[in-house]
Amino acid sequence: xxxxxxxxxxxxxxxxxxxxxxxxxxxxxxxxxxxxLLQGLAWGPVQFRISEALVVLAVLTxxxxxxxxxxxxxxxxxxxxxxxxxxxGLLDVVxxxxxxxxxxxxxxxxxxxxxxxxxxxxxxxxLIVPAYLPLLLQGLGFYTIPFTxxxxxxxxxxxxxxxxxxxxxxxxxxxxxxxxxxxxALRKANVFKHLS
Numbered sequence: 072x073x074x075x076x077x078x079x080x081x082x083x084x085x086x087x088x089x090x091x092x093x094x095x096x097x098x099x100x101x102x103x104x105x106x107x108l109l110q111g112l113a114w115g116p117v118q119f120r121i122s123e124a125l126v127v128l129a130v131l132t133x134x135x136x137x138x139x140x141x142x143x144x145x146x147x148x149x150x151x152x153x154x155x156x157x158x159x160g161l162l163d164v165v166x167x168x169x170x171x172x173x174x175x176x177x178x179x180x181x182x183x184x185x186x187x188x189x190x191x192x193x194x195x196x197x198l199i200v201p202a203y204l205p206l207l208l209q210g211l212g213f214y215t216i217p218f219t220x221x222x223x224x225x226x227x228x229x230x231x232x233x234x235x236x237x238x239x240x241x242x243x244x245x246x247x248x249x250x251x252x253x254x255x256a257l258r259k260a261n262v263f264k265h266l267s
Contacts, residue, residue: 090134091141098122098142103149114150118200118241122146124249126171126192129178130185131257136175143171159210162203170199185254189246196242201234 101122105113113120122142128135147167151160170192177191205227 087134090132091138094125094128094135094138095140095142095145098125098139099145099149101125102142102146103153106146106150106153114154117237118196119245120241121245121249123192123196123242123245124253126174126178126246127185127189127250127254127257129175130182130188130254131262133179136172136179139175140168140172143168156207156210159207162207166199166203170195173199185251189250192246193239193242197235197239200238201231204234204238205230 099122102113102120105119105121109119109121125142126135126139129139144164147160147164150163151157154160156163174192174195177195178188181188181191208230
């Protein structure tokens with residue numbers, strides 16, 4: 072009996088780690104694909120990261136929390152190399168990944184109420200990403216708020232407010248328009264049912 076319990080616990084741990092790894096790999100791959108296909112619309116103040124639809128996985132399995140976070144770290148590290156942001160890219164690695172972690176934890180906490188659960192990643196990204204993005208953009212040579220003539224020099228608050236709205240809208244569109252149908256499809260297919 073004891074051996075069976077140990078084997079069961081070992082299998083559950085292994086399954087959890089494998090799930091987290093797969094989710095992280097898919098998130099990173101989708102994020103990098105968005106960088107190539109959408110370019111500035113995936114990484115700037117207006118963000119439509121298609122990979123953010125995957126935050127719904129945190130509603131289905133706890134393994135999604137570390138998986139999404141690690142996937143975001145990997146994608147942001149890769150972006151440092153691809154886009155040449157250098158040390159400034161560490162802002163995105165640390166704080167962008169923190170936003171993903173907070174959003175995934177919120178999703179997990181409110182897993183029984185998906186509409187509220189998906190609000191977590193929207194709020195986390197809308198509040199956190201615009202806080203460091205003006206510094207990152209200015210360091211990369213962008214001196215005006217996109218789609219406006221407002222200069223970044225001495226305009227941190229307008230840039231933050233623009234990012235709050237733009238990032239929030241982009242995240243909401245992806246999470247609700249793509250994530251909610253994904254969640255529904257995964258639930259119908261009973262994916263992750265035995266592991267949540």
